[in-house]
Amino acid sequence: xxxRTNKLIGSILLISGTTIGAGMLALPVLxxxxxxxxxxxxxxxxxxxxxxxSFLYLEVNLSFKGEKNLLSLTEKTLGKRAxxxxxxxxxxxxxxxxxxxxxxxxxxxxxxxxxxxxxxxxNFAAPFPMIILFGIFIYxxxxxxxxxxxxxMFGLIVTYFILAFIMPQHIDFNLLIHFDIKAxxxxxxxxxxxxxxxxxxxxxxxxxxxxxxxxxxxxxxxSIIPLLIYxxxxxxxxxxxxxTGQYSLQIAYLRGESSTGPLLxxxxxxxxxxxxxxxxxxxxxxxxxxxxxxxxxxxxxxxxDGLKIKKTHRGRLIAVLLTYVPPLIFVLYFQRGFILALxxxxxxxxxxxxxYPALMALKLPKPNVYNNFWGRVLxxxxxxxxxxxxxxxxxxxxxxxxxxxxxxxx
Numbered sequence: 001x002x003x004r005t006n007k008l009i010g011s012i013l014l015i016s017g018t019t020i021g022a023g024m025l026a027l028p029v030l031x032x033x034x035x036x037x038x039x040x041x042x043x044x045x046x047x048x049x050x051x052x053x054s055f056l057y058l059e060v061n062l063s064f065k066g067e068k069n070l071l072s073l074t075e076k077t078l079g080k081r082a083x084x085x086x087x088x089x090x091x092x093x094x095x096x097x098x099x100x101x102x103x104x105x106x107x108x109x110x111x112x113x114x115x116x117x118x119x120x121x122x123n124f125a126a127p128f129p130m131i132i133l134f135g136i137f138i139y140x141x142x143x144x145x146x147x148x149x150x151x152x153m154f155g156l157i158v159t160y161f162i163l164a165f166i167m168p169q170h171i172d173f174n175l176l177i178h179f180d181i182k183a184x185x186x187x188x189x190x191x192x193x194x195x196x197x198x199x200x201x202x203x204x205x206x207x208x209x210x211x212x213x214x215x216x217x218x219x220x221x222x223s224i225i226p227l228l229i230y231x232x233x234x235x236x237x238x239x240x241x242x243x244t245g246q247y248s249l250q251i252a253y254l255r256g257e258s259s260t261g262p263l264l265x266x267x268x269x270x271x272x273x274x275x276x277x278x279x280x281x282x283x284x285x286x287x288x289x290x291x292x293x294x295x296x297x298x299x300x301x302x303x304x305d306g307l308k309i310k311k312t313h314r315g316r317l318i319a320v321l322l323t324y325v326p327p328l329i330f331v332l333y334f335q336r337g338f339i340l341a342l343x344x345x346x347x348x349x350x351x352x353x354x355x356y357p358a359l360m361a362l363k364l365p366k367p368n369v370y371n372n373f374w375g376r377v378l379x380x381x382x383x384x385x386x387x388x389x390x391x392x393x394x395x396x397x398x399x400x401x402x403x404x405x406x407x408x409x410x
Contacts, residue, residue: 008214010146011204015222017149018294019197020156020229020287026190027230028237032249033405034184036176036238040231042184042191047227050195050354053382054219056370057198057357061205062212063364069202069305074356077363086356087306093348094199094299099327101292105130105285106331127331131324134289138296139320142207149293156286160229162279164236171239178243182404189346189393194230197223198353199298202305243408250408299323346393354386 031039060073070090075083106126113129114120121129137145201219208215244250300319307322309315358379361370370379395401402409 007146007208008218010150011208011215011218012222012225013150013153014146014200014204014294014297015197015218016225017153017156017290018200018298019195019223019226020290024194024226024230024233024287027187027194028234028241029249029252030187030190031184031234032178032238032241032243033186033253033408034180034182035178036234037179038181038184039187039234039238042187043227043230043234046188046191046195047223049382049385050192050198051219051223052378053354053357053386054198054201054223055216056361056379056382057201057353058205058212058215058219059369060357060360060364061202062210062215063368065210067206067305069302070352070356071302071306073202073360077360078356082356082359086352089348089351090302093345093352094295094302095327095330096345096348097196097295098292098299098323099331101288101295102127102130102324102327103331105288105292111281124332127328130289130292131328134292134296135320135324137293138300138323139316141316142203142297145293145297146207149290152286152290152293155282156290159279159283159286160233163283164232167236167240171236172242173239175242176235176239178238180404183408185392186396186401186405188389189396192389193345193349195223195226196349196353197226197294198357200294203297203301254409296323344393344397347390350386350389350393354382354389358382358386 027039031042034042060077061068064073064076070086071083074086106123109129110121110126134148137148197219201215204218205215208218238249241252242248300323303309303322304311304315304319309319361368361375361379364370369375392401
């Protein structure tokens with residue numbers, strides 16, 4: 001019973017940790033144009049949508065015995081052509097996310113090493129400490145990554161509540177009443193991407209020994225935690241950082257840097273407390289690494305499953321190298337390619353984590369949980385909303401959604 005409880009707690013934290021990443025810091029930058037109340041509605045709606053998609057994916061995972069991943073599940077239910085598409089979309093999603101976390105952590109590691117040793121790492125070496133340090137835990141497997149993730153989640157929670165304790169004193173409630181429905185559409189793709197915990201479900205299904213009840217609890221509780229944290233984070237940031245001005249969300253958006261940079265810089269200056277930079281950097285570090293662990297675990301398992309790599313010492317080493325070497329190369333030499341891929345992350349999320357689970361659920365052998373009227377309604381609702389999200393992301397990349405916020409950018 002104790003082992004089950006520990007695994008349940010670990011699974012909840014892995015889902016929460018995979019969800020809460022650097023993207024959380026980008027949320028206020030994009031939701032701020034629409035306002036606080038529209039952002040709350042969108043966060044709740046997207047949570048419900050992704051929760052429905054996750055239970056479809058869970059049912060698919062539970063329908064097949066043994067250790068499975070997206071590729072083998074896709075081939076069994078949708079065929080080889082769908083498997084090829086899954087390969088491409090999943091690799092683009094996970095490699096781009098992994099590259100983003102490697103790039104996002106590089107400056108944090110460089111600053112930490114400089115503070116401790118006085119040695120300034122060259123740019124090409126900055127990504128290696130994170131890969132070497134945390135790659136060991138991915139090599140060791142889900143259990144070791146689970147325990148490391150618990151420590152980092154503790155750091156994330158502590159630093160988050162320090163920020164949450166400081167910031168309410170500076171909240172301007174007049175900032176929270178801003179309301180612009182049209183401008184709020186800009187945030188839909190990044191909110192969907194911020195709920196991408198489904199990637200870790202195949203790994204957790206194996207880790208939890210296909211225990212439906214425990215996995216269901218882990219999904220619900222593990223996804224509610226990020227929802228509540230996101231809502232409070234929106235309240236704190238949108239109530240402190242003005243929409244326009246010298247230190248504003250407008251400036252963060254126009255600077256177009258990594259999600260961790262502009263908002264933390266603006267918060268530090270808006271609060272006029274220089275020491276908050278250290279707390280914010282630690283918060284940023286924990287947010288990046290918790291997501292990095294979840295994404296790395298999922299990618300390593302995906303590659304092992306797809307390439308039929310055995311779980312020997314050599315096999316695990318090969319899986320780790322395949323997980324980190326390609327995104328590292330792109331971070332060092334072709335960073336723009338991954339930035340472009342990240343811009344389409346919501347499309348990959350909608351295809352892999354929403355459309356595919358829905359289509360696979362339709363093909364499951366009968367009887368199954370979703371072989372009824374309401375089950376079919378859920379499947380088709382997920383498909384329709386996924387198509388809407390893809391359309392919104394395409395409109396965003398064409399620049400059509402930016403016309404909704406042009407008045408704020410002048």
